Amino acid sequence: xxxxxxxxxxxxxxxxxxxxxxxxxxxxxxxxxxxxxxxxxxxxxxxxxxxxxxxxxxxxxxxxxxxxxxxxxxxxxxxxxxxxxxxxxxxxxxxxxxxxxxxxxxxxxxxxxxxxxxxxxxxxxxxxxxxxxxxxxxxxxxxxxxxxxxxxxxxxxxxxxxxxxxxxxxxxxxxxxxxxxxxxxxxxxxx
Amino acid sequence: xxxxxxxxxxxxxxxxxxxxxxxxxxxxxxxxxxxxxxxxxxxxxxxxxxxxxxxxxxxxxxxxxxxxxxxxxxxxxxxxxxxxxxxxxxxxxxxxxxxxxxxxxxxxxxxxxxxxxxxxxxxxxxxxxxxxxxxxxxxxxxxxxxxxxxxxxxxxxxxxxxxxxxxxxxxxxxxxxxxxxxxxxxxxxxxxxxxxxxxxxxxxxxxxxxxxxxxxxxxxxxxxxxxxxxxxxxxxxxxxxxxxxxxxxxxxxxxxxxxxxxxxxxxx
Numbered sequence: 306x307x308x309x310x311x312x313x314x315x316x317x318x319x320x321x322x323x324x325x326x327x328x329x330x331x332x333x334x335x336x337x338x339x340x341x342x343x344x345x346x347x348x349x350x351x352x353x354x355x356x357x358x359x360x361x362x363x364x365x366x367x368x369x370x371x372x373x374x375x376x377x378x379x380x381x382x383x384x385x386x387x388x389x390x391x392x393x394x395x396x397x398x399x400x401x402x403x404x405x406x407x408x409x410x411x412x413x414x415x416x417x418x419x420x421x422x423x424x425x426x427x428x429x430x431x432x433x434x435x436x437x438x439x440x441x442x443x444x445x446x447x448x449x450x451x452x453x454x455x456x457x458x459x460x461x462x463x464x465x466x467x468x469x470x471x472x473x474x475x476x477x478x479x480x481x482x483x484x485x486x487x488x489x490x491x492x493x494x495x496x
Numbered sequence: 497x498x499x500x501x502x503x504x505x506x507x508x509x510x511x512x513x514x515x516x517x518x519x520x521x522x523x524x525x526x527x528x529x530x531x532x533x534x535x536x537x538x539x540x541x542x543x544x545x546x547x548x549x550x551x552x553x554x555x556x557x558x559x560x561x562x563x564x565x566x567x568x569x570x571x572x573x574x575x576x577x578x579x580x581x582x583x584x585x586x587x588x589x590x591x592x593x594x595x596x597x598x599x600x601x602x603x604x605x606x607x608x609x610x611x612x613x614x615x616x617x618x619x620x621x622x623x624x625x626x627x628x629x630x631x632x633x634x635x636x637x638x639x640x641x642x643x644x645x646x647x648x649x650x651x652x653x654x655x656x657x658x659x660x661x662x663x664x665x666x667x668x669x670x671x672x673x674x675x676x677x678x679x680x681x682x683x684x685x686x687x688x689x690x691x692x693x694x695x696x697x698x699x700x701x702x703x704x705x706x707x708x709x710x711x712x713x714x715x716x717x718x719x720x721x722x723x724x725x726x727x728x729x730x731x732x733x734x735x736x737x738x739x740x741x742x743x744x745x746x747x748x749x750x751x752x753x754x755x756x757x758x759x760x761x762x763x764x
Binding site: 313325327328330331332334335336338339342343346347352355356359360363364367430433434436437448451452453458470473474476477478480481483484487 | 548551554561
């Protein structure tokens with residue numbers, strides 16, 4: 306629970322933004338832009354798109370600042386906006402636009418210490434990245450929020466507007482799908 | 497898929513958040529063969545690997561775009577404010593009234609009265625205003641400092657520590673933030689800068705105690721030496737015990753060992 310008397314908590318800063326002191330949004334940007342960029346990058350694997358989406362999140366915060374209520378946590382509200390923005394992006398983009406950035410995959414492959422040989426049971430970054438990319442946006446989001454952003458299942462449930470149990474099932478299904486995709490990739494390699 | 501019945505249990509296991517009862521149930525299901533341990537290991541491997549996919553740094557233009565948008569929004573808010581227009585409407589009759597000599601004289605007298613009133617305002621009120629303004633400035637600096645301390649860039653965190661020099665020593669929240677930086681920051685230069693900033697606040701028992709407690713937590717020879725200098729400057733004798741504990745480490749750099757031995761002699 307955030308200390309509401311502390312002038313530096315996210316919620317207090319956002320309440321000030323809501324009340325017209327919009328310069329305080331700068332502090333929130335400094336705190337969150339890295340996390341948001343990483344969130345979008347893991348979803349899209351594209352730097353340019355991720356930067357645009359981070360900008361989009363802060364534009365929406367300004368536009369909808371009056372809807373912020375300090376009953377919940379600012380980070381959950383923020384990632385709720387981020388999630389919706391990503392869904393809009395997927396709906397409004399052509400499949401070619403949201404395709405995985407192959408150039409980036411090459412970089413991942415080159416940097417990956419266990420690539421290309423994963424016969425010892427280790428999985429390469431590339432393989433995992435490709436399997437992640439195959440997931441639908443909803444599963445990808447739930448997995449990223451859970452694995453990278455450190456949100457508790459309760460918080461993810463608030464962001465995704467579903468029950469905690471549903472979050473766990475989605476994480477499980479996403480992991481299983483990824484496992485099957487990786488098996489399929491490996492079988493293709495063997496052929 | 498049979499495992500889906502246990503999806504909550506498995507996801508909690510993967511995150512390491514299984515309760516004790518959950519752990520028992522998990523073990524039992526594996527022993528009974530209802531959970532295939534090889535499949536779980538596969539999932540665990542993938543879950544772990546997910547955490548190591550690299551992410552590049554965002555470009556600096558992201559900052560520029562954001563602050564340009566913020567400036568634009570601020571300008572739009574100011575423009576949309578009708579206050580300016582209203583003030584102009586209100587002032588127009590006053591300006592017009594100066595065309596009448598009688599009214600002009602009356603308004604002139606009013607202005608003189610207001611100025612005189614302002615001159616004789618009790619000094620205490622002015623002092624209060626100045627004090628309030630100073631307090632707001634300090635509060636802004638404190639917010640800036642604490643926010644910069646959370647930045648990923650060590651340069652920005654160094655800036656934060658430098659900002660602390662402009663905040664009164666009595667501010668305990670700043671002292672707490674500096675101590676936290678000293679104990680947890682990953683960058684040696686930032687930690688050394690935090691030691692310097694804390695020495696300035698050495699009149700506080702809380703800060704001195706924090707510095708002493710930090711001695712045993714530091715592994716970097718440079719930070720250990722900075723703390724030794726700080727203790728001498730503050731003449732903090734209670735640090736002797738902590739330094740002696742450090743000296744028990746066999747792997748200590750000989751130069752640091754020499755420095756700490758001299759520090760103990762200087763403090764006793």
